[in-house]
Every structure is written in structure tokens, then in C-alpha cells.
Amino acid sequence: MEALADRIIPPDPQTPGGKDSGSAVFVDRQLAGAYGAQEGLYLRPPFLAGTKNQGHQSEAGPREEYQKGLAALDRACQAKYAGKHFADLSDGEKDDVLHGLESGAFKLDGTDGKAFFEQAIKDVQMGFFADPIYGGNRDMVAWKMIGYPGARYNYLDWVNRHNEKFPLPPVSMTGRAEWTPASTGGK
Amino acid sequence: MARILPKKDVVIIGLGWTGAIMAHELTDEGLDVIAIERGPWRDAPTDFPPSQMQDELRYRVRHELFLRPDQLTFTFRNKMDQTALPIRSWGAFMPPNGVGGGGVHWNAEMWRFLPSDFVLKTHLTQRYGKAFLPEDMTIQDWGITYDELEPYYDRFEYLCGTSGTAGNLRGEIKEGGNPFEGPRSRDYPTKAQAQPFSQTLFGKAARDLGYKPFPQPSGNLSTAYTNPLGLRMGPCTYCGFCEWFGCSNYSKASPQTTILPVLVRKSNFTARDNSEVVKINTDRSGKRATGVTFIDTSGNEWEQPADLVILSAFSVFNAQLMLHSGIGQPYDPVSGKGTIGRNFTHQTISSVNGFFDSKKYNFNPFIASGSIGMCIDEFNGDNFDHGPHGFVGGGYVGQVQTGARPIESTLTPPGTPKWGTAWKNAVRDNYLSTVKPGTGVHGSFYAYRDIYLDLDPLYKDRLGRPLMRMTIDMKENEVKQNRFLTDKFAEVIQAMGANQIAKSYRTAPYDMTTYQTTHVNGGVIMGEDPTTSAVNRYLQSWDVPNLFVLGASAFPQNAGYNPTLTVGALAFWTADAIRNKYLKSPGSLVNA
Secondary structure, three states: OHHHHHHHOOOOOOOOOOOOOOHHHHHHHHHHOOOOOOOOOOOOOOOOOOOHHHOOOOOOOHHHHHHHHHHHHHHHHHHHOOOOOHHHOOHHHHHHHHHHHHHOOOOEOOEOHHHHHHHHHHHHHHHHHOOHHHOOOHHHHHHHHHOOOEOOOOOOOOOOOOOOOOOOOOEEOOEOHHHOOOOOOOO | OOEEOOOEEEEEEOOOHHHHHHHHHHHHOOOOEEEEOOOOOOOHHHHOOOOOOOOHHHHHHOOOOEOOOOOOOEEEEOOOOOOOEEOOOOOOOOOEOOOOHHHOOOOOEOOOOOHHHHHHHHHHHHHHOHHHOOOOEOOOOOOOOHHHHHHHHHHHHHHHOOEOOOOEEOOEEOOOOOOOOOOEOOOOOEOOOOOOHHHHHHHHHHHHOOOOOEEOOEOEOOOOEEOOOOOEEOOOOOEOOOOOOOOOOOOEOOHHHHOHHHHOOOOOEEEEOOOEEEEEEEOOOOOOEEEEEEEOOOOOEEEEEEEEEEEOOOHHHHHHHHHHHOOOOEOOOOOOOOOEOEEEEOOEEEEEEEEOOOOOOOOOOOOEOOOOOEEEOOOOOOOOOOOOOOOOOOEEEEEOOOOOOHHHHOOOOOOOOOOOHHHHHHHHHHHHHEEOOOOOEEEOEOOEOOOEEEEEEEEEOOOOOEEEEEEOOOOHHHHHHHHHHHHHHHHHHHHOOOOEEEEEOOOOOOOOOOOOOOOOEEEOOEOOOOOOOOEOOOOEEOOOOOEEEOOHHHOOOEOOOOOHHHHHHHHHHHHHHHHHHHOOOOOOOOOO
């Protein structure tokens, strides 16, 4: 998952990628929680095949779909790249695989690879932009990258200041590291 | 076996906007009122603290404040010959739950409908002839006129402290307001909200193109305000977390900020939360409601007898409870007979995103409110000649961006890859200089013979009752309307100076997975004729006169505006009819 997250959001000199910013941790926590198990959703049978515009109709939730999808991705990579797992491929090879999933040319066994990758893109990017309390967007790196000031609630002084850069750094729901006094060595 | 509670004068089903308005009015009349709410109690300071609301994942993506589909959902299909499948996770709309209802997490866009909207069928037939309308279109007049509703629009606007600029004051057109609006008896209670950069730019571009832009009327207040109940509201701080979120700043009008603090102090008012009404009971004649049956969280069944029953749940649930209670004749789309489930509608929306030069434009798009923005109304309702265009209806268009919450607002120009370095760079370069108007094109959705609600033959809810089935599609008239409006809107966005624009038209088939506002209407519509409407002009059931059904379920079809102001005005109108007519002489207020 970390290898996948780092290709969806590659690192660059200014901003870490999906791995170091915590997107894989975010996805892992989401899958372990209510989202992964479809808690609160309508799960009564029968589960019939419908049209795409009728929405998701599977008894299997994202947790199960990710387990199947990641395993199928590794199997397909091993078959194509002499036994190598997805995480062991070069960046170029990884991107080739992902472009193949996106176009539908690279097929996964027992899983809709295109749909799985679309879901992974959505979830990894969601982790990048969600509040850091959910495990991604560590140190608000994504918010710093785009210029979003975070969980602030008062822009009264700024609503009429047009085309000026908002000067304050982002703040998360739990504040900012600078607000926490430096450690005094446990004394 | 249900345990029977002591009788009340009035039982109210659902404590959202309309339930709260009615409870306040009828307790003022001295009646003993109980409101029964399916969801939890919610207080502004403790349930929507400003330190927790700016959480896009929890509230927007994971739907924290909304109804859970496992508690109740609907089935959906486009056409009558399809099998409807359950909506397992919300998409096209998100039903509210809990005290305050949709009034908790709405954007607070405070639009009046046009005078011609209320006499739609008569108006369009007179202007264009009957043959101009699609054959399967089943639009109707409302049975009430704009002039009759105007005092009640005014009451709801003043309850909420609405911020806006009048465009038509007692017939006099005012500069800076909406020149197409119906005459209003007095100015807005508070001045329009301040407009951020991109919204201002839209207003300028629209003016340069010859339109008459005006600020969107807002239930997020520009300034401090004390409402007629004596409740104080504070100025909006433009945090950009209205839509999907609650406001504890007492800046957004909601039942919590404008009614409930007064209502809960009245000794003749009682509320029961976490209790779901499953049936409106009637006597043997079927012509008189005797009260309701509800289920508490332990699954215990209770009966609450009452002389007067107010059904004020969310629109579709009103229709559902009518069907589950056997009140009124279910609508049959083949014969066109029956009324419950008839004229189900939604909203025809789309948008145009604009990508600007990041070296020249910094919009600070996160500075916003839920009903901020500059709009034009030249293409709404019948404000323009539809003759050459071959469709009816319309909507307002505007730069009504409600914030720039980063999960949903990190857009990239057309042609950008969906992932990888190119995507990341494009997100970084465009976030502050992109115009993302949300529902920038807000079009009407007219009614059709085969767009309706009925009970699903296959799927059941947790209590074993059939789910409500929605049969809904985008018809050619609405698709044409949307193409026209979206193109007009795109011209203004382009004229603002966008480098690139991305248009997304609303197309057929209707898609249950894409959010299209929560303005689902109809199913228990009002009108003049009991064979084509479920309630009369006072929202009183034609079949059971001591039952009134409030909310957007009464809309015969939907106009090109957000519905809540009309929903609230109709609740005040009905409360007035109950207080001044019905209570003096209980019985049907209209002779059919």
C-alpha cells in the first residue's frame, strides 16, 4: 500500500509523497474502521447486479476489496516481472503497471483492476488532504503545499482583502506542533 | 402491543424546520404539543463546536450528521421496466436526521420562488400554448399565489435574519438586487454578506455582459441580529464549513439558533428524540387521524393519541408515512390516478469550473459561507422567452462557492493525469486560483407522469416495512434546459478571465451516485383538485382533515431555486390557517 501511495502521490523536494505523508496509514485505519466494513450502510439482501448509476451493490466492503485487490496486484506483477512483488518494481515499472490498470490493459485475476485502482487513488488522495488526526497529511504537508490554512474559523478580517496572500500557516484540529512546548527531557 | 400515552392536542412528526415552526406557533396558541423525532437531540454549542466542525472527512465524506442508510433508505431505478436497487450509500442526495433536520447542515440559501412559479401550468400554457409542453409533463399550479405567500416569506426571512439586497421593494425595482424577484413588502432584515474576490469578479463580469448580478440571499448573517423571538445571532466568520456541517457560531439560521431555545422553555411543549413514528393512526372511518404509533430505541411500541397530526418529516418520508398509514390513494403512473407519490422531482444542477493564472489570481477560496456569491436570474423560470429554445424552466446561475475544503476542492485543469507527479504539481499550482462554484447552475426540475414514488416490492427496512421506491430520470426538457444554462454560465466564468474552463452538463440517465442537492420534492403535493393533489392549499390532507403535511413534499414541481425559504413560508402559512381558521371550525378548509 505504501508503494502504491508513493506512485499516486510521488515525493518531490518540497513535499513528501503518499508514503512519508502517511496516506497508507490513513487508508489502513479507514479500512480497519467503519468505512472498511460498510458500517451504517444498507446491507440487506438480495445483492443484484445493477447499472453503474444505481451505485455500489456488493456485500463485500472496501476492506475485503482492498485485500483482494492488493493480493491480485502482487500476483499479476509476479507473473509479469519474474516473481517480483509490486513494491519491488522500479518506479518506471510501477507506473507502467498503474497506467495499465487505469486503461484496463493490465488485468487482475478475480478483481476489477481499473475500479480497484480508481478507489485507491481516491482514498490515498483523501488521506493526503484530510486532517492529520486521521494519519495522513503528516505535519499538514499537503495543506502547506496548496496554501490551505486548515481548521480556522474566522476570516472576518480577510473577506474584503482581495487577491492578497493569506499569511498564516495551517492549523489542524489538534493545533500545530509549534503550539506544544518543547520537551524538557522529562523533568 | 403499543402502550398508550396520555392524549395531546397536537402531535408533530419530525422536529426540523417545519416541525419547529409549527410547534412554536401552536404552543403560542395555547395547545399542548408533542414533537416526535426519529434522530438524536442536537444542540449547537455542544454538537457543532467550532473546534471540531472543520473536519471534511468526518462530516462531508462520512456523512456524520445524516441519516444512516441501514436505518432507512430507498430503492432507485430510472425506468418503470427496471428492477429498482437499494441506495446502499448516499449519493445524489443526503437525507437529514435528528433535531433541526436539514436546517442543521444546509447552506442557508434563502430564495423566494417567482410569482409565475406558483401558477406554472396556467402561465406556460397561456404564453406558449399547451402543445409547447412535453406530452408526459404533469406540472400543476400550486393553489396558492405569490402574493398570498409573501407575508409568510417575510416572516421566515425575519425569523432567520436573512442577509440580502432587495431587488423589488413593493413594486419598485432597486439597483443591486434581483430585478426579477416578486415584490417584497420590506427590505431584508440585514444587509448582504461581504463577497470574497472570485464572487466579486463574477459580479463584475456578469455586469459587463449586460446582466444584473446581485448577492445571493443568505441565512448566514452579515451582522449581529436579534430575531422576533428575541434570539441573538452573531455575524458569520466566513469559515467555509456550512454545507454538511453545523454552525455553533450562531451565524447560520437553523431551528437551533432561531426557534428551539425559546420552544424548549415552554411548559406546553414536549419533545421525544430517537423515536421513529411508524404509522399515523386513523379511526374506523379512515377520515380522522387519532394519533401516531412510534418505536423507541429499545424497540418498544408506543401510541400517542392527539386531536391534530402534523406530518413534518423530510419530503420523501412524508410520502412514505402516508403510504404506510394507508392515507390517500397511492399514485398509479399507468392510469394517472391516485395522489400519494405523484410528481416526485429533484433539481437540475451542473457547474463550470474556471482555472486562472496563479501568478495573477489568488482567490483564497477557503474564505466563504454556504450562501455567499453573486448570481444572475435572467435565465430562471420564465424570465426569458423560451419560444426559440424548445424547453421550459430555468434556474439561477452564479459563483456561489461555499468554501475550498481540500478533499473535494483540489481540482486540476482538463487533461491533467489523475495521479502522479503531474497531478501533484497541478493541484499545487491551481488550488488558490481555481473557481469552483459548487451548484453554480441551479435549474428547475419539472414533473412527469413516470417520475414518482411507490413502495418497493422486494426490499425491506429494519422493521420489515417495504422501502420507498424512486423512479426518476433526466428528461429531454431538463437536459436541454441544463445545456442552455451551463453554456450561459460558462460565458461569464470565461469573461472573468479564466485560462481554462471545465463544463459538466447534467445528462441522462439520472445518476444516483452523483450529488445533486438534497432538494427532493413532491409525493404529497398541494393543489386545487383532490384527484391530482394529496393536500389542499393549506397543506391539509384532502382525505383526513386533521392531518397537515408540511415540507417540500407539497411542491407540485420544483423551481430553479433552493427550496427551504418556500418550505418555511408554507409552514407559517399553514400555521396561520390552523390558528385562524381550522381551530375555530375543525374540518376541511377547502370544499372540493
